[in-house]
Amino acid sequence: MFKVGLVGYGKAGQAVAQELQSDPRLALCWVVRHSAQPGATVPETSIPIVSLEAQDWSAWMDAHPVDALVDFSQAHSLHAYGEALRQHRVMLVSAISAYSPQDLDYARTLGKDTQVMCSPNITVGINFLIMAARLLRKIAPHADVEILEQHFRDKPEVSGTARKIAQTLQVQDERITSLRLGGIVGQHEVIFGFPYQTVRLVHNSIERRAFGTGAAFAITQLAPCAPGFYTFDDLMMRLVRQELLADDQLPADPVATV
Ligand SMILES: NC(=O)C1=CN([C@@H]2O[C@H](COP(=O)(O)OP(=O)(O)OC[C@H]3O[C@@H](n4cnc5c(N)ncnc54)[C@H](OP(=O)(O)O)[C@@H]3O)[C@@H](O)[C@H]2O)C=CC1
Numbered sequence: 001m002f003k004v005g006l007v008g009y010g011k012a013g014q015a016v017a018q019e020l021q022s023d024p025r026l027a028l029c030w031v032v033r034h035s036a037q038p039g040a041t042v043p044e045t046s047i048p049i050v051s052l053e054a055q056d057w058s059a060w061m062d063a064h065p066v067d068a069l070v071d072f073s074q075a076h077s078l079h080a081y082g083e084a085l086r087q088h089r090v091m092l093v094s095a096i097s098a099y100s101p102q103d104l105d106y107a108r109t110l111g112k113d114t115q116v117m118c119s120p121n122i123t124v125g126i127n128f129l130i131m132a133a134r135l136l137r138k139i140a141p142h143a144d145v146e147i148l149e150q151h152f153r154d155k156p157e158v159s160g161t162a163r164k165i166a167q168t169l170q171v172q173d174e175r176i177t178s179l180r181l182g183g184i185v186g187q188h189e190v191i192f193g194f195p196y197q198t199v200r201l202v203h204n205s206i207e208r209r210a211f212g213t214g215a216a217f218a219i220t221q222l223a224p225c226a227p228g229f230y231t232f233d234d235l236m237m238r239l240v241r242q243e244l245l246a247d248d249q250l251p252a253d254p255v256a257t258v
């Protein structure tokens with residue numbers, strides 16, 4: 001069983017905490033947020049919710065050891081806990097969707113000492129969509145491509161997932177359209193336009209608990225990896241390769257073996 005610490009207890013963090021608690025492979029041990037009341041716990045549990053200054057992280061991890069840290073807070077938190085994570089060789093699963101290039105460079109240095117995974121979208125579904133879109137782009141490089149992302153009214157920035165899709169498909173960020181409406185959790189659509197047909201790949205995060213199942217997937221996939229910096233695609237590709245290898249071992253003509 002993996003012991004997990006969670007950073008961030010906002011819209012996403014609260015749903016992720018529920019999912020981590022209900023996964024039998026994981027034990028959620030504590031939560032860190034920006035402002036915590038003394039003695040606060042996750043509802044109906046004794047899991048503490050605390051607030052830590054950068055200098056407190058190492059002592060906290062000594063006293064409350066975990067195998068993995070899951071981050072759903074803000075980009076700057078990485079710099080508060082980074083060195084403690086490195087010293088304690090704790091795996092990092094970070095879902096922060098708006099890291100700067102400098103933040104990502106720092107996350108890569110942490111990968112020298114432990115397993116680090118950063119992904120602007122932590123759901124298995126969207127990462128499957130990105131793999132499929134990449135394949136179609138390769139097969140049909142001249143198709144028009146548009147990316148549509150829809151999120152809740154208050155999401156401030158353009159979706160990191162949409163920017164990653166644009167980068168992966170080598171299209172300009174101008175091809176991204178963002179809609180901000182009510183309480184939409186997160187929907188991404190990649191549209192390929194051909195002369196006589198249209199292909200639409202759509203992923204919809206219906207509940208924020210999807211981010212929790214994605215975080216649990218990432219922890220279990222990251223655990224057997226060597227120290228290094230990984231993306232969610234890297235973890236997915238490991239699985240896809242295993243699946244393809246398994247297919248290769250099937251008889252070429254199953255009928256002949258019956
Ligand atoms: N990769 C993915 O699939 C997803 C990524 N995200 C990303 O996760 C992040 C959080 O999203 P969301 O939950 O909507 O945001 P919220 O604003 O609702 O929550 C942010 C949380 O971070 C906490 N926080 C802020 N600063 C610190 C700090 N220095 N140390 C510890 N905790 C801190 C806040 O604490 P307090 O409550 O005390 O203010 C709050 O609990 C965003 O970057 C978002 O884009 C979200 C969903 C999916």
Ligand SMILES: O=C(O)C1=N[C@H](C(=O)O)C[C@H](O)C1
Nearest residue numbers: 097120121159160161162186
């Ligand atoms: O802020 C969010 O909530 C989300 N952010 C993501 C992003 O910016 O790509 C991913 C997800 O859809 C939710």
